[in-house]
Amino acid sequence: MVEYAGFEMPVQYAGILKEHDAVRKRAGLFDLSHMGQFVLTGDLVAPWSDELAINAVATMKPMQARYNIFCNDAGGAHDDTIFYRLDSRWLLVVNAANAEKMWAHLNAHLPASGVVLENRHGRNALIAIQGPRSVEYLQPHVDVDLAAMRYYFSAEGRVQGVPAVIARTGYTGEDGFELFVDGSHASRVWNALLNDPAAEGLEPCGLGARDVLRLEAGMPLYGHELTETITPVQAGQTWALKLNKPNFIGKAALEAQLARDEYSRVVGIVMDGRAPAREGYRVTFEGRDAGEVRSGSLAPSVENKNVATALVAKAAATPGTRLGVEIRGTVHEATVVPLPFYKRSQ
Amino acid sequence: MAVPEDLLYSKEHEWVRLDGHSATIGVTDYAQHALGDIVYVELPRVGTKIEQFGNVGVIESVKAVSDLFTPMSGEVVAINDGLENDPAAVNREPYGAGWLLKLRLSKPDERNNLLGPSEYDKIASE
Numbered sequence: 001m002v003e004y005a006g007f008e009m010p011v012q013y014a015g016i017l018k019e020h021d022a023v024r025k026r027a028g029l030f031d032l033s034h035m036g037q038f039v040l041t042g043d044l045v046a047p048w049s050d051e052l053a054i055n056a057v058a059t060m061k062p063m064q065a066r067y068n069i070f071c072n073d074a075g076g077a078h079d080d081t082i083f084y085r086l087d088s089r090w091l092l093v094v095n096a097a098n099a100e101k102m103w104a105h106l107n108a109h110l111p112a113s114g115v116v117l118e119n120r121h122g123r124n125a126l127i128a129i130q131g132p133r134s135v136e137y138l139q140p141h142v143d144v145d146l147a148a149m150r151y152y153f154s155a156e157g158r159v160q161g162v163p164a165v166i167a168r169t170g171y172t173g174e175d176g177f178e179l180f181v182d183g184s185h186a187s188r189v190w191n192a193l194l195n196d197p198a199a200e201g202l203e204p205c206g207l208g209a210r211d212v213l214r215l216e217a218g219m220p221l222y223g224h225e226l227t228e229t230i231t232p233v234q235a236g237q238t239w240a241l242k243l244n245k246p247n248f249i250g251k252a253a254l255e256a257q258l259a260r261d262e263y264s265r266v267v268g269i270v271m272d273g274r275a276p277a278r279e280g281y282r283v284t285f286e287g288r289d290a291g292e293v294r295s296g297s298l299a300p301s302v303e304n305k306n307v308a309t310a311l312v313a314k315a316a317a318t319p320g321t322r323l324g325v326e327i328r329g330t331v332h333e334a335t336v337v338p339l340p341f342y343k344r345s346q
Numbered sequence: 347m348a349v350p351e352d353l354l355y356s357k358e359h360e361w362v363r364l365d366g367h368s369a370t371i372g373v374t375d376y377a378q379h380a381l382g383d384i385v386y387v388e389l390p391r392v393g394t395k396i397e398q399f400g401n402v403g404v405i406e407s408v409k410a411v412s413d414l415f416t417p418m419s420g421e422v423v424a425i426n427d428g429l430e431n432d433p434a435a436v437n438r439e440p441y442g443a444g445w446l447l448k449l450r451l452s453k454p455d456e457r458n459n460l461l462g463p464s465e466y467d468k469i470a471s472e
Contacts, residue, residue: 016408298385
């Protein structure tokens with residue numbers, strides 16, 4: 001167990017590699033109740049959000065979910081989040097470590113009317129089931145047709161008889177669902193799913209497996225690939241940047257950064273050898289310092305190689321480029337590859 | 347956790363198997379369990395002279411990098427090459443196939459600074 005953003009969290013249950021394997025081959029269960037959950041209501045939620053975050057909110061369809069990033073004026077990331085458009089309200093899921101900062105940020109920009117915020121951090125639970133057998137394992141416990149639900153959409157229904165937002169979202173690179181329920185029902189839902197004898201090989205998964213899974217899937221983790229100084233453009237999240245929106249915080253800075261095209265950027269690298277690259281290790285290109293590792297791990301789904309993300313100079317960022325990673329005084333060879341490292345087959 | 351009776355131990359969770367003026371060194375069952383899935387072990391070169399309780403390498407699990415210390419002084423006469431391709435041997439057999447290195451001891455009396463099995467078990471299980 002480790003302390004993480006004020007919550008006692010397991011790094012692992014049966015072991016990171018075993019848990020990782022369950023998610024890629026069957027399914028894993030994650031307790032993500034540490035994530036911040038804000039409920040947004042009012043007629044102006046969508047236009048107001050569109051002035052704060054870089055991706056489009058107003059164009060979201062009913063029950064759709066969408067990744068979004070809140071930036072500072074310089075284009076750096078305050079947080080990366082998911083918006084869920086529900087029946088008569090919106091759910092905004094923020095990173096646990098950023099929940100207080102984001103609550104203050106939203107309140108600082110709150111209009112006089114039209115937007116009401118409710119902070120459910122620590123009161124709502126979030127349980128995720130992730131993996132190719134998620135539909136099969138979850139369906140008996142819910143009253144919505146999971147197979148009919150599209151990826152990045154949600155439904156308001158019941159799990160184990162208790163009210164829930166059931167969303168086909170996740171952070172592992174696999175199919176799966178996230179279940180938002182009141183905290184008082186969390187252990188009931190968790191135990192029912194985990195102890196279902198039909199859910200063969202469903203493993204409880206900790207923070208360790210989650211980090212390996214998201215890294216393989218090329219998904220940024222706040223504090224690593226995205227920070228107050230690493231912008232969404234640098235992090236390769238330009239797909240989420242909607243420059244056709246009239247105005248939002250950070251727009252001018254991000255536009256200028258894209259136009260100049262001289263920024264350092266986050267790339268995927270694969271190590272030649274067995275030594276893992278770790279956060280903070282220096283990266284060299286043609287014998288000179290070119291940046292640093294931001295995340296790194298052994299990647300069971302990438303031929304069991306050591307993979308990493310690194311923030312490197314533009315000249316060192318093209319796939320195929322040979323880089324060095326300095327590990328305890330020795331330079332170890334690596335190659336830049338396109339992200340993601342892993343993509344599920346169907 | 348297994349704590350074999352015929353070995354000596356350090357507070358840093360290494361074990362020593364003495365054989366005259368030679369010793370085989372590894373990490374304990376407690377250590378491998380606490381570390382989790384081991385993915386990489388970096389050991390000193392054969393011929394390196396090392397000092398008791400000094401840092402001699404690293405052992406890495408999926409999430410963490412931990413320093414390796416030697417429980418005794420001496421010259422490294424062998425390292426476990428098999429760990430290069432199978433670091434998980436440390437998890438499976440910490441007292442067998444997962445051994446780390448063999449030393450020619452320069453100060454055999456240092457054994458007096460080490461812990462016996464019951465003493466180590468008490469410290470490790472706290």
